[in-house]
Amino acid sequence: MRLSRPFCHWLIAATLTATSASPSWAAKVEALHWWTSDSESAALNVVKESLAKQGHQWQDFAIVGGGGGSAMTVLRTRAMSGNPPASAQIKGPDIQEWASLGLLQPLTPLALDWERIFPATVTQHLRYQSEHVAIPFNIHRVNALWLNKAIFDELKLTPPQTWDEFISASQTISQAGYIGFAHGLQPWQDALLFESVVIAELGPQVYRQIFVEHHITPSHDQKLVAAFRQFRALRPIVDDQAIDRNWDTNARLLAENKAGMVLMGNWVKGELQLLGLVPEKDYLCLAAPGNGQTFSYNIDTFVFFKHHQGTDAKQAQQALAETIADPEIQIAFNQLKGSIPARQDISPAHFDFCSQQDIKDFKQFERVPSLAQGMANTGLTQNALVDVISHFFNHPRVTPEQAVQQLHVAIKATQ
């Protein structure tokens, strides 16, 4: 069996971590995260390997579930019982929420020139009051479309620019015996699709007013009704096997020439790459229909808890934070992950065509925090919104008008 390079890399590192004896001053750092797909594990392994070289031991606490919903539930339970892990993957406004409870370690001791090396879009999510309390790995683009080039060429299709074209391309592909649009009917995936529809229908400013500022006018309501209507029109093109299908399975279907399109954040590229696919040759990376000028972002960050078992782990916590911010690690991690580095002082030349495009688009486009990825709201509001969106998508009796009313309630009830 021929193993891909990143996979070999992963295997070797896993073996080394398991067998090498730790120096006596080594400390353990337990980290809770949801990076369990092949490419996510490979990327994370870059960090684990580097930490091990520094004599510290990574203690894995991985909770399966793309999007991180289950991981956050486990984290809350651990924290409530007074036993949080040393480190955890927490994103967006939830960072400030955890920090306001006094649970997070300020990262002041790190010798980082935060405002210079990270863009303001990133640092705004890292700060609580005057301190930085989270360290970023990357920036993911969420509103992205992935096309299987062989299928598009065979059927002489052009990349869809509108949702109608997207639906029609999906129908043509499925008539030819493939899956047109590989979606997984999990609430967070439904919300991710909705997010792209809303951005296309409402534009980034109105998206921001509604989902970030929670300022919803009657004219916004009308636009939202239209967006829900458009969203509903996508439901019939979702295939029968899509219930609870994971995002990485969808990526694999695309890689194996079984599906024509996937609409998902650019973590998909990590999987496609690990499966040996090459951008522009085997697949196309594009903006979701109508999303051309908007970059919906998702920033992966780790935080560090003050009170956790093993108080000697402070040194290891700091080493982990420094490792994540290290330029070499940011390059290696993001090459495998599909994202672009959070650091802005890294040359795009280290990355492939799709990531170079993302680096350019992040600079030029209107940036909005991803609703589906917990960058726009705290987990409480996000979960309530995701429930409304996914329930609407999967229950044809709910009207677009009712869904809009439910969105109002979800926002009001969780503020």
Ligand code: GAL
């Ligand atoms: C996101 C996370 C990404 C990604 C994806 C699928 O929430 O931020 O890094 O890998 O879930 O697991």
